Amino acid sequence: MGLQMDAAELAKFLDQVFPQVRGEFLVEALEEEKILMRLCVQDKHLRPGGTVSGPSMFALADCAAYAMTLARIGEQALAVTTGCSMDFMRKPAAGSDLLATCSLLKLGRTLAVCDILIHSVGMQAPVARASMTYSIPPNRSV
Amino acid sequence: MGLQMDAAELAKFLDQVFPQVRGEFLVEALEEEKILMRLCVQDKHLRPGGTVSGPSMFALADCAAYAMTLARIGEQALAVTTGCSMDFMRKPAAGSDLLATCSLLKLGRTLAVCDILIHSVGMQAPVARASMTYSIPPNRSV
Amino acid sequence: MGLQMDAAELAKFLDQVFPQVRGEFLVEALEEEKILMRLCVQDKHLRPGGTVSGPSMFALADCAAYAMTLARIGEQALAVTTGCSMDFMRKPAAGSDLLATCSLLKLGRTLAVCDILIHSVGMQAPVARASMTYSIPPNRSV
Amino acid sequence: MGLQMDAAELAKFLDQVFPQVRGEFLVEALEEEKILMRLCVQDKHLRPGGTVSGPSMFALADCAAYAMTLARIGEQALAVTTGCSMDFMRKPAAGSDLLATCSLLKLGRTLAVCDILIHSVGMQAPVARASMTYSIPPNRSV
Numbered sequence: 214m215g216l217q218m219d220a221a222e223l224a225k226f227l228d229q230v231f232p233q234v235r236g237e238f239l240v241e242a243l244e245e246e247k248i249l250m251r252l253c254v255q256d257k258h259l260r261p262g263g264t265v266s267g268p269s270m271f272a273l274a275d276c277a278a279y280a281m282t283l284a285r286i287g288e289q290a291l292a293v294t295t296g297c298s299m300d301f302m303r304k305p306a307a308g309s310d311l312l313a314t315c316s317l318l319k320l321g322r323t324l325a326v327c328d329i330l331i332h333s334v335g336m337q338a339p340v341a342r343a344s345m346t347y348s349i350p351p352n353r354s355v
Numbered sequence: 356m357g358l359q360m361d362a363a364e365l366a367k368f369l370d371q372v373f374p375q376v377r378g379e380f381l382v383e384a385l386e387e388e389k390i391l392m393r394l395c396v397q398d399k400h401l402r403p404g405g406t407v408s409g410p411s412m413f414a415l416a417d418c419a420a421y422a423m424t425l426a427r428i429g430e431q432a433l434a435v436t437t438g439c440s441m442d443f444m445r446k447p448a449a450g451s452d453l454l455a456t457c458s459l460l461k462l463g464r465t466l467a468v469c470d471i472l473i474h475s476v477g478m479q480a481p482v483a484r485a486s487m488t489y490s491i492p493p494n495r496s497v
Numbered sequence: 498m499g500l501q502m503d504a505a506e507l508a509k510f511l512d513q514v515f516p517q518v519r520g521e522f523l524v525e526a527l528e529e530e531k532i533l534m535r536l537c538v539q540d541k542h543l544r545p546g547g548t549v550s551g552p553s554m555f556a557l558a559d560c561a562a563y564a565m566t567l568a569r570i571g572e573q574a575l576a577v578t579t580g581c582s583m584d585f586m587r588k589p590a591a592g593s594d595l596l597a598t599c600s601l602l603k604l605g606r607t608l609a610v611c612d613i614l615i616h617s618v619g620m621q622a623p624v625a626r627a628s629m630t631y632s633i634p635p636n637r638s639v
Numbered sequence: 640m641g642l643q644m645d646a647a648e649l650a651k652f653l654d655q656v657f658p659q660v661r662g663e664f665l666v667e668a669l670e671e672e673k674i675l676m677r678l679c680v681q682d683k684h685l686r687p688g689g690t691v692s693g694p695s696m697f698a699l700a701d702c703a704a705y706a707m708t709l710a711r712i713g714e715q716a717l718a719v720t721t722g723c724s725m726d727f728m729r730k731p732a733a734g735s736d737l738l739a740t741c742s743l744l745k746l747g748r749t750l751a752v753c754d755i756l757i758h759s760v761g762m763q764a765p766v767a768r769a770s771m772t773y774s775i776p777p778n779r780s781v
Contacts, residue, residue: 230403231402231403233399257375260373261372261373266414267413267414267417267436267439268410268411268413268414268417269410271409271410271413271439272408272409272410275409275410293443294409294443295442295443295444296440296441296442296443297409297413297439297440297441297443298438298439298440298441299438299439299440300437300438301435301436301437301438301439302437
């Protein structure tokens with residue numbers, strides 16, 4: 214079971230289902246078990262001092278892992294976030310976009326697990342790590 | 356070492372340091388090891404379908420635990436989110452505020468740990484659980 | 498859907514399926530959404546210095562949450578640990594048993610979530626917190 | 640700040656401080672930000688059915704991350720496990736050792752964070768993922 218959508222189809226699908234965040238999250242690359250997603254940092258993502266907020270990093274990790282999962286199970290399917298763990302390790306660089314490198318570690322019949330590493334563009338050390346778990350309801354037909 | 360701020364002082368402090376979310380997070384009750392915080396749900400917190408988004412629940416858990424920690428260590432101190440784990444268990448009720456009940460499990464010299472249970476107002480079963488960890492930098496004087 | 502086993506039946510069942518740890522984990526109390534389980538601390542659970550090891554605390558949290566879940570879904574059913582998060586907050590008291598207070602936060606068709614607080618007997622502050630997630634395979638008949 | 644011990648010194652140190660698990664955990668390779676550690680699976684690590692138990696996988700992740708951290712901060716230093724999250728994704732192969740690939744994501748003055756992927760020897764898909772957090776007490780001199 215390979216990719217059910219390519220990067221362009223996936224981007225179009227995300228824009229349709231999450232119109233309120235159009236332009237914030239960009240699919241930079243997509244492979245069978247990996248996706249690279251960018252958070253185009255805007256004022257609303259920032260804390261005082263110019264650093265990206267925790268909820269924005271959570272949103273990026275969740276969006277990347279959700280997109281990775283949907284790219285594999287197809288847009289008719291459902292995936293619901295059931296668990297998350299994150300480590301916040303460094304302050305993101307002020308004024309830089311964030312890049313999430315997301316690996317699909319498991320895609321089972323009812324559960325998907327992704328591991329995500331988040332970097333500030335231009336900074337070598339990672340700013341955060343996340344793992345996200347999704348429940349895939351058994352009845353996949355809409 | 357008891358509370359360094361009461362509920363009113365804490366609310367005022369949060370409004371000063373996070374002016375961009377003023378009116379979103381309300382301190383409903385504050386004790387030495389417990390805080391009750393409300394997310395006043397607005398359109399920007401919602402996913403299509405009317406349910407509160409994951410990042411909004413993360414923000415509520417983080418805000419409650421941060422406020423609990425600051426209420427104890429005082430507003431001159433610093434606390435930086437270093438870790439988080441969440442379980443998303445049920446869909447929040449559409450159109451309802453969320454209430455976070457946050458317990459301070461540990462307040463050490465360099466680490467604080469909080470446990471948070473999130474409910475939709477009027478719904479008995481919890482919608483999410485979180486634990487948040489904060490690093491408290493050694494030099495507390497500003 | 499209430500308890501499928503009482504405390505005595507549950508203890509007997511655990512002894513049958515985990516004979517290698519017989520006498521280590523005791524069911525102290527059982528309610529519909531709560532279980533109290535004791536780790537009878539033995540030499541093999543200790544680190545140098547006399548404190549209980551991390552893996553032993555993990556085993557206690559897992560055993561308590563597994564037992565809670567099985568007490569509800571019945572011994573013919575299956576439950577597989579899929580996720581865990583723990584915070585280790587204090588050194589356990591040397592020479593004391595550990596008590597886990599485990600709450601069943603969710604029991605869905607395919608997922609169960611428990612929250613666990615671990616104390617050293619005779620010590621008021623908790624030594625660790627855990628959440629455990631179980632997948633319940635769809636076909637429950639053996 | 641590079642490695643304070645090489646693989647042989649690290650192995651010798653672990654044997655000294657954890658004599659009760661001598662021969663269970665082997666350092667297979669060590670680099671500045673990565674360690675490969677083997678769990679030599681024995682009967683005591685197994686669940687009925689022949690699969691490696693959850694607590695044994697926790698112990699492997701903890702040992703790998705602890706060893707990685709100590710290799711960098713030196714054997715006079717202290718590191719205490721403060722947090723852990725794990726995803727259990729597949730049943731380990733029966734009768735196979737486990738290999739943990741552990742990456743040091745952060746080594747700060749007071750906190751270290753490692754990410755660990757666990758494989759059964761001879762199996763391509765990972766059986767578990769873990770992240771471990773350590774507190775490094777400020778006074779490093781013994």
